[in-house]
Amino acid sequence: EAGVAQSPRYKIIEKRQSVAFWCNPISGHATLYWYQQILGQGPKLLIQFQNNGVVDDSQLPKDRFSAERLKGVDSTLKIQPAKLEDSAVYLCASSLWHQHTEAFFGQGTRLTVV
Amino acid sequence: GDSVTQMEGPVTLSEEAFLTINCTYTATGYPSLFWYVQYPGEGLQLLLKATKADDKGSNKGFEATYRKETTSFHLEKGSVQVSDSAVYFCALKRDSNYQLIWGAGTKLIIKP
Numbered sequence: 412e413a414g415v416a417q418s419p420r421y422k423i424i425e426k427r428q429s430v431a432f433w434c435n436p437i438s439g440h441a442t443l444y445w446y447q448q449i450l451g452q453g454p455k456l457l458i459q460f461q462n463n464g465v466v467d468d469s470q471l472p473k474d475r476f477s478a479e480r481l482k483g484v485d486s487t488l489k490i491q492p493a494k495l496e497d498s499a500v501y502l503c504a505s506s507l508w509h510q511h512t513e514a515f516f517g518q519g520t521r522l523t524v525v
Numbered sequence: 526g527d528s529v530t531q532m533e534g535p536v537t538l539s540e541e542a543f544l545t546i547n548c549t550y551t552a553t554g555y556p557s558l559f560w561y562v563q564y565p566g567e568g569l570q571l572l573l574k575a576t577k578a579d580d581k582g583s584n585k586g587f588e589a590t591y592r593k594e595t596t597s598f599h600l601e602k603g604s605v606q607v608s609d610s611a612v613y614f615c616a617l618k619r620d621s622n623y624q625l626i627w628g629a630g631t632k633l634i635i636k637p
Contacts, residue, residue, distance in 0.1 A: 442623055453614055453627040454569070466622050502569065510620045511557050511576040516569040 413437065417503050417517035425525055429491035432520045436484070436505030442466075444514060445478055445488050446502040454502055460486065461508060493524045527552040531615050531628035538605055539636050546600040546631045548589075548615035556617040556626075558582075558591050558598040563612045563630070572600075572613070610635045 416435040446454035459466040462483035480486040504514040532547040560572040573582030575591035615628040
């Protein structure tokens, strides 16, 4: 079974530039999560989708972050404009729409804003 | 709101020592509980899970029991190895909107 695919693996940008991350979840997984993980901390949920609808985006900084999941499959997360404090690993995870099933994670995208 | 609290690290042990990493949670309803592990330079992967009270999850010599009366899900291993060095995350999955709530992680260092 193919895992969660993310790209790119690494990205370095200057502050005020824009950046986009892509995620392809496991086939058939209705739930898709985007997390921000700052070094030394646990994952912080940015947005959760069920199919192509948003379940929770309460911690997404909507003035600069946006995310979409067209057709309920692939998803993109965008930051525009980036700030220094956005430097982190951005993790995508997917899960079946059921409370007992675990989430599967991609390798993440390490973003450095300089 | 719902939350997960883990013991602070780093936890440093010698090889073959007994390991306990504490995890307690606050949640309404009947969440499922998970332990994830993150090895250096790698992504998060599921270590074990338990979906109802008194369930015991186990994998790779690690165990954790879902204790509803103490709202705990402590991770244990009888004899750790150097290869167990990693960051361990406790998490719960809400039974309402299936949101995953995470602990801050506990770094484990095993010395030979």
